[in-house]
Amino acid sequence: MKREIEQQPEALRRTLDAVLPELPALCRLGEQTRQVLFVARGSSDNAAVYGSYLCEVAAGRLATLSSPSVATTYRSRLDLSGVLAVALSQSGRTEEIVQTMAWAADCGARTVAVTNDAESPLAEAAEVTLCTQAGVEQAVPATKTYTTQLAALAVLGLALCGDDQGFRAALHEVPDAVEAMLQPRGDFAEMVARLAAVDGLVVSGRGYAYSTALEVALKFKETSYRTAEGLSYADLLHGPIAVLDGDTPVLLVAPADGPVLPGLVTLARRARELDSATLLLGGDAGLAAACDASVAGPQLPEFLAPIGLVVPGQLLTEAVAVTTGIDPDTPRGLRKVTQTDGAE
Template sequence: MTTKMRSEIAEQPAALRATLDALLPRVGEVERLAGQTRQLLFIARGTSDNAAVYGRYLAEAHAGRLSTLAAPSIATTYRRKLDLDGVLAVALSQSGRTEEIVETLAWAKDCGASTVAITNGGEQSPLAQAADLALCTLAGEEKAVPATKTYTTQLAALAVLGLGLGADVNADDLQRVPDAVEKLISDPGDLEAVVEGLADKPGVVVSGRGLAFSTALELALKLKEACYLHAMGLSYADLLHGPIAVVDEDTPAILVAAGEGPTLAGTVALAERVTGAGASAFTVGGGTALAAAGTAALNGPDLPEWVSPLGLIVPGQLLTEALARRLGIDPDAPRGLNKVTQTD
């Protein structure tokens, strides 16, 4: 029986094409709004927060815009007013109905920020209605609790945002993303070996750096929520500052990297260190160099680093779904979780 999660993973190429077709013509709207601002504030929780990490790295590495992740409790719990003049506040919510995120975006506007919403909830969702500009993704209804197509389309919207910020990238690269994702779905690499390598393990460390850091965080979250693993998502720089001590025969590492870019060499070196210490290093992406340094490899997309996270997560999604089934867990409905999470 095919799970809803697996079906929705397969829907991603179409969802990405539809989203890019809808949002790429709106780059000029983003440019006009962003032209009034100097820096970015990303407002999100959960999977959307991981997407925001991609947005932050893209804005800083390619558009030269200082960016940060908001602490919504400053708005909703401490109720402090800040000076956000010159700030572009970008709120992400798959449903567009998470009250904390809607309230925080309204707070940001009240503090002087220009506001953008990224949501799959449509133009009439509370979040879209609260924003100066709404970039609505077209993933369609997502029924499985673990986010897949709503996450990758959020990344697509953030890539469009990056173009509007003036990122020094080739916009044509985005048109290659749906086909690259389709290829990964049909050929994710040595999926069975990685599933078996994790099936008897209580925990795993997932690590990447730079633009791939968002993928490491998102894959760790998926393994926690759908497979009940103690999964830790870390930048490899932070991993080397102490937590690498937990990587051993019982705690393997999953290492994520684009096939090019300044963080690839360090990820390869980390894989060699992990395997040299007798632990397993399962790799995602990173081309032949990272695959050769690891224990078993999942494929990455044939895409430039700046858009690689839109594809890098896909083998991780397939891994999560397959591992959950291997463990006897229904990945569509993990215990204790709902599709829309409300926080105080």
């Protein structure tokens, strides 16, 4: 896992080189559709949360995450005319995702696949395929396949924004910003020690970074078997904040700027009042001052920050697993390609 985390800058450079030429095809699909439907599971579903914010905040398109069981279990039929269905699967071989994309097309949707395998069933079935260039990922927890999915979705967002030149220029800065994250700056060792000493935590963010909170929480579950709950800070305040105490820390994830920061400062202060250790990935100086320990995030605009922000989270989860004597590469009960609904 650690080696594959370190491979992400080059994987991102290869991915951008591979998928940017698909911009004209994506722009044409964007002109022919109004809404976006994401089809995914697991880490890919967390990537889709990022994609939905890009579509709605940056591109002004209504976006939603699908419930694949509508297609595969209930076999309902919907009118998806005017919808762009974007299916994500690192292997391209998760049968439920392949079936749901085919169902969406049959219901009238146009289709895009995001996968790491150009010869997979998902890639072959889609009208346009954004093939990430992560290379073979040996560890079960997704790292480089996740960040390259985010990069592919950023290219989709670029297309839906009409190939905005400021967006494009910022996108080219991403690999270098991710490379800078490989040597965490700040209280990394302290945060590892604190999290290795507890059985559970809450991971919280909002807006674009909500996807990062979900993914980092998933990585804690997969790699070190912590009970980790990923929540929007708005949802956290609506009741779940009651779980925060001296035995349950909160890990905040935040971009370096943007409208979500004031609310996170308020949440950090509230958590400390509850004696919960308050830890931070990213954010600005004001948010860091409100927390007990922090690690710096990427110098990227908010709409691209999740691609870099997840990297110190990956490193943190890997380090906690190793510290507690768990091999993060091969979590118990998991396989690289997951099938659902009894499919094998």
